Amino acid sequence: MSDRPVAEMSFEDALRELEEVVGKLERGEVPLDESIALYERGAKLRKRCEAKLQEAEEKVAKLTLDGDGTPTGTEPLDAG
Amino acid sequence: MDLIDEPEKAGNTPEFTVSELSGAVKRAIEGEFGHVRVKGEVGRVVRARSGHLYFDLKDDRNVLACTTWKGQIPGLSVIPEEGMEVVAHGRMTTFGSQSKYQLNAVEVAVAGVGALMAMLEKRKKALQAEGLFAPERKQALPFLPDVIGVVTSAQGAVIRDILHRLRDRFPRKVLVWPVAVQGKDCAPQVARAIAGFNAMTPGGALPRPDLLIVARGGGSIEDLWGFNEEEVARAAAASMIPLISAVGHETDTTLIDFVADRRAPTPSAAAEIAVPVRLELINDVDQLDSRLSRAVTEGVRGRKQRVSDLARLLPRPDMLVEDARQRFDYWSERLDLALKGRVSAGELRLSRAAGSLRPGLLQGRLDRARERQTGWSARLAPALARAARDKRTAFAHQAGRLSPVQIERAISKGRDDVRARLDRLRLVARTAQDRRQARLEALDSLRRTLGYTETLKRGYAVVRGDGDVVMTAKAAGKAGSLELEFADGKLAVGKGDAPRPKKAKPKTPPPDQGSLF
Numbered sequence: 001m002s003d004r005p006v007a008e009m010s011f012e013d014a015l016r017e018l019e020e021v022v023g024k025l026e027r028g029e030v031p032l033d034e035s036i037a038l039y040e041r042g043a044k045l046r047k048r049c050e051a052k053l054q055e056a057e058e059k060v061a062k063l064t065l066d067g068d069g070t071p072t073g074t075e076p077l078d079a080g
Numbered sequence: 081m082d083l084i085d086e087p088e089k090a091g092n093t094p095e096f097t098v099s100e101l102s103g104a105v106k107r108a109i110e111g112e113f114g115h116v117r118v119k120g121e122v123g124r125v126v127r128a129r130s131g132h133l134y135f136d137l138k139d140d141r142n143v144l145a146c147t148t149w150k151g152q153i154p155g156l157s158v159i160p161e162e163g164m165e166v167v168a169h170g171r172m173t174t175f176g177s178q179s180k181y182q183l184n185a186v187e188v189a190v191a192g193v194g195a196l197m198a199m200l201e202k203r204k205k206a207l208q209a210e211g212l213f214a215p216e217r218k219q220a221l222p223f224l225p226d227v228i229g230v231v232t233s234a235q236g237a238v239i240r241d242i243l244h245r246l247r248d249r250f251p252r253k254v255l256v257w258p259v260a261v262q263g264k265d266c267a268p269q270v271a272r273a274i275a276g277f278n279a280m281t282p283g284g285a286l287p288r289p290d291l292l293i294v295a296r297g298g299g300s301i302e303d304l305w306g307f308n309e310e311e312v313a314r315a316a317a318a319s320m321i322p323l324i325s326a327v328g329h330e331t332d333t334t335l336i337d338f339v340a341d342r343r344a345p346t347p348s349a350a351a352e353i354a355v356p357v358r359l360e361l362i363n364d365v366d367q368l369d370s371r372l373s374r375a376v377t378e379g380v381r382g383r384k385q386r387v388s389d390l391a392r393l394l395p396r397p398d399m400l401v402e403d404a405r406q407r408f409d410y411w412s413e414r415l416d417l418a419l420k421g422r423v424s425a426g427e428l429r430l431s432r433a434a435g436s437l438r439p440g441l442l443q444g445r446l447d448r449a450r451e452r453q454t455g456w457s458a459r460l461a462p463a464l465a466r467a468a469r470d471k472r473t474a475f476a477h478q479a480g481r482l483s484p485v486q487i488e489r490a491i492s493k494g495r496d497d498v499r500a501r502l503d504r505l506r507l508v509a510r511t512a513q514d515r516r517q518a519r520l521e522a523l524d525s526l527r528r529t530l531g532y533t534e535t536l537k538r539g540y541a542v543v544r545g546d547g548d549v550v551m552t553a554k555a556a557g558k559a560g561s562l563e564l565e566f567a568d569g570k571l572a573v574g575k576g577d578a579p580r581p582k583k584a585k586p587k588t589p590p591p592d593q594g595s596l597f
Contacts, residue, residue, distance in 0.1 A: 012223030015361070018368050025375035032383060039376040046372065049365045052224065056358050058251035060243060062234055062258060063286070069272050071286060077234065077256050 006044040011052035018045040102176035109181055113172035118144065118183060119191050120168070122160040123302075135160045137168060137183070138302075140199065145182040146170075157189040163301075165191040165198075200308050203335060207310070212317045213338045219322040221342060221353065222290050227253040228354055229289030229321070231273040234258035238297045238347045245351035250358040255289055261296040266306025270294060271315035278320050291354055292321050294336060295347040298329040307334035316340055326350035536567035
């Protein structure tokens with residue numbers, strides 16, 4: 001079990017660790033007290049994954065460039 | 081200030097009409113380039129309905145329009161095709177009505193690999209030699225990028241296709257860096273955009289993308305040429321942000337494709353590579369969640385079950401001791417009894433055995449054995465003599481019975497038997513012989529009655545001429561000599577000389593009777 005704070009994990013890492021946690025618990029290869037801790041960790045990882053999946057907001061912007069081609073800001077994209 | 085503009089002084093420069101100038105240019109060009117050879121890559125080729133051939137020759141910077149008139153086409157070594165590197169041969173002329181100059185090509189020959197492609201190959205080799213295409217340089221793409229930077233034209237189908245596909249799979253933050261996707265500005269702008277995205281600081285005013293897509297729709301090799309430029313390839317190679325290239329159609333391969341971390345066949349495919357499908361992930365997480373709960377519940381329940389199972393199997397401690405004590409009592413009691421019984425039984429057997437064990441007993445058995453032995457020895461010699469005597473008597477008896485009289489009697493009896501049988505045999509043989517003789521005679525007399533000699537006895541005669549039987553007067557006339565046979569003999573009749581005696585050979589009828597036996 002990794003001690004890395006779940007809040008810092010990317011979606012991919014959180015998902016991978018969640019899979020590991022479930023696998024371990026299903027195989028029944030951990031002592032009882034440890035399995036409770038694992039379950040708690042799994043629940044946190046699940047929340048993290050769900051949170052990342054909720055961030056499915058589309059935000060499209062076009063960069064505005066100055067005469068030298070240096071970005072100056074953004075504006076909504078009118079892709080037609 | 082003058083209210084009326086004065087016309088500017090024309091000076092000494094002669095004034096041409098357009099056609100005059102056009103004609104002068106035509107003469108100048110035709111005079112100067114009346115016979116040229118030009119090497120280039122064939123671009124667009126058009127065979128007009130009139131039968132004339134129009135095509136472009138080009139290098140990496142300029143294009144030369146060429147024409148070959150219908151009648152000249154048979155003189156060409158090869159009909160030009162797009163992409164072909166050729167050497168054309170002809171004269172330069174102009175097309176005044178469109179202010180155009182062009183080559184009237186009377187000969188076109190293949191010159192080798194297209195110059196553009198050759199240049200691209202050269203660049204490719206140089207960058208490859210630098211290791212820019214090496215697989216170990218490729219960066220892994222993030223599983224789920226937060227911000228995607230797209231370098232492409234802000235208008236058109238490409239950005240629309242990418243945004244569409246992203247929305248379907250997993251809506252993300254997208255930053256578009258607009259660039260020219262063809263022409264001379266294309267390469268520098270694309271290179272700058274890639275570098276510019278890399279220069280952004282994570283979490284800054286403009287969010288730095290964690291994935292880049294460089295995209296362009298399909299087009300001719302010239303249209304896509306910007307993405308073959310070295311500065312673009314180098315910018316892509318230098319990008320610290322993982323980069324997907326999606327330039328042109330699946331069949332187009334440009335230099336940036338070789339240095340990109342992934343090459344997508346189309347812009348939409350780039351979006352598919354960029355993000356996973358959100359709904360699938362939600363489903364995956366839901367499943368993992370239910371498995372997690374089930375696994376932990378099962379874990380506790382299973383342990384509880386095992387505890388109760390084991391508890392049931394655990395025996396009471398006093399039960400354990402009672403049983404052992406009872407068994408101990410039982411066996412310790414039997415131990416005493418067994419020991420005592422065993423000792424007394426042994427004593428009894430010992431005293432019995434010892435009681436009858438005396439020397440007299442042994443001596444008695446010895447004496448009896450000796451007695452038996454002497455008895456048998458005494459009887460041995462008489463028994464042998466008696467047996468010999470008996471055999472001898474039997475022999476004498478048998479020898480007495482063996483006398484020649486018996487054999488002689490048998491011999492004389494046998495001889496009589498033989499004699500009697502021989503007599504009978506002779507009698508039988510004689511009787512059979514007589515019977516056969518009588519039959520033979522009967523048959524012979526039958527034979528005689530049937531023969532011609534019997535006919536002779538009845539007064540007939542046989543006439544022979546020259547030894548053969550004569551049946552007709554004609555034959556008799558022809559014969560040299562005649563002979564008559566009667567029953568009592570033969571008589572030759574004169575007819576000249578007497579016939580030479582011939583060996584009698586009766587011909588009429590020599591009945592072949594065969595053998596009756």
